[in-house]
Amino acid sequence: MNEISQSPLRHSAYEAIKAMIVTGQLAPGRRVTELDLCDQLQVSRTPVREALNRLQRDGLVVERARTGFAVVQFDEKMLREVFDLRVELDSYATRLAVENVTDDDVVSLVALLDKCDDLARTDPSPRGRLREMELGMDLHRQIAQLGGNTLLAEMLDGLLVKCQVYVWMELTQLDEFSVARADHRLIVEAIAARNTELAVDRTCRHIRQSRDGILGLLQVRRDMRESYFSKA
C-alpha cells in the first residue's frame, strides 16, 4: 500500500487504535503488539509504531521496556487525576471564554447544543450515542478555544481524550446523556450572560459530578470483583 491516500497512514492508524481503546475493544492493561495491529489495520509497522508513540504521549498506552506497549489502566487514581485537572483547566478556560466570547460564538455554541438535542431525539443507536458524546466533548473544546490560548485548548483536548473511556461508561451505564445535555446548556447560558462566576461554578460542578458518578461505577465494579473472588 504505497502512497495512495492523502493523509498519512499514521494518522488513520492513530485514530483507529484510539477508538479501539476508548470503546474497550483493547482492554485496559492489555499488551498490544505491533504485528497484531498491523494485521488488523492492514498497514506496515512504521505507521503503527508512530501511532503508538503518539498514543503514549496521549497517555492511552504505556511503554514497557523492550516489550512494546500496553493499554493504560483506567483506574480510580487516574480518574481522579484527570478530572481534578479538568476542574482546574476548564475553570480557567471558562474564565477566559467569558472574557472573550462574542455573540457569534454564542450562536455557534447554541447550535452545537441543538445538534446534540436533535441527535438525542432522532438517533437512538449506539453509533448516535457515541456521536453525542463526541459533540459534548466538542462543546468543551470549543469553549476552550474561545479564550484564545491555543496551548490551553490542546491540553484540554488531551485531557478529554483520556476522559473518553470514563465518560462513555458514565453516559451509557448511568444513562446520563440528558443530564450532560442540561449541564452543557446551563454552562453556555452562563457564558452567554457573561457571568464568569456562574459559568465557572457550573463548569466545576459539571465535571465533579461526572467524576463522582464514575467513581461510583468503578467502586461497584470493584466490589463485585471482590465478592466474586471471595466466593471462589
Added chain:
Amino acid sequence: MNEISQSPLRHSAYEAIKAMIVTGQLAPGRRVTELDLCDQLQVSRTPVREALNRLQRDGLVVERARTGFAVVQFDEKMLREVFDLRVELDSYATRLAVENVTDDDVVSLVALLDKCDDLARTDPSPRGRLREMELGMDLHRQIAQLGGNTLLAEMLDGLLVKCQVYVWMELTQLDEFSVARADHRLIVEAIAARNTELAVDRTCRHIRQSRDGILGLLQVRRDMRESYFSKA
C-alpha cells in the same frame, strides 16, 4: 549500529534534538530534515522520525504536510500562553504540594536548592549554567510531584520543556540566575511552613516576573529588527 546500547536510540535522539532546539542551534521556524539529523546523530531515520514525533507532541516542532517538520516559532503569543498556563497549573501544584508535603520532602527540596547554589559558586561555565537551569526546572518538577497527581506532574513537565528556550534567554541575557535561586528558596520556605497562600502567591509572582522579563527581551529584539528593516 544494530542493538548495542541499552536505551533505545529514539530516546537519545529525542534528547539530542531537544537540546539543539533549546540552545538555539536549530533556529525557530527552521525546517529540519530527517537525513540531516541522521547525519549529525549517526543513526538511521527510524529513531529520528520517532524522536521528531515526540517533539511534535511536546510542541517543539510542528508537522508540515508532506514536508517534514519545522522548529516551532517561539514568539510572544506562545510565551504568554505557556507562562499563563504555568501560573494556573503551578498554583494548583503548589497548593497540592503544601497539603501533602512531608519533612523529608522539604529536606530533599532544600538539598536541590543548595546544589544549585553550589553550582553557581563553583562552576561558572556555560555548561554549568545550563545545568543550573535544569536544576531549577527539576525543583518545579519535584514540587509538582509532591501533590501526587502524576498527570499534573507530566503536564507541567511538558510546559517546562516549552519554557526552556525562553528561560534560557532570560537567565543568560538578563543574568537572572541569582533572582531565580532566591525565588525558588522563598517558594520552598513557604511550602515548608505549610503556608498555602504564601507559597501559591510566590509561585505566581515568580512565573509572572519571568514572563514579563522575557516579554521585554522579545520586544527589544523585535524593535531592533524593525529599525533594521526601516533603515534598509
Added chain:
DNA sequence: CATGCAAATAATGTATACAAAAGTTGCATA
C-alpha cells in the same frame, strides 16, 4: 534579464529485512 517549465535532486511515507532480546515450548532429568 526575468520567467516558466522540465529534468534532476532530495525528502517524506511506507514497507520490509535483519539483529538482538524477550517469551514460549518441549524435552530430558531428578
Added chain:
DNA sequence: TATGCAACTTTTGTATACATTATTTGCATG
C-alpha cells in the same frame, strides 16, 4: 510429576529499500 535448560518463536529496535511527492536546478524563451 515438577523443574531446569535448550531450541524455537515472537517481538521489538534499527537500518534500509523503494515509491511518491516536494524542491531545486538549469535551460530555453519572451
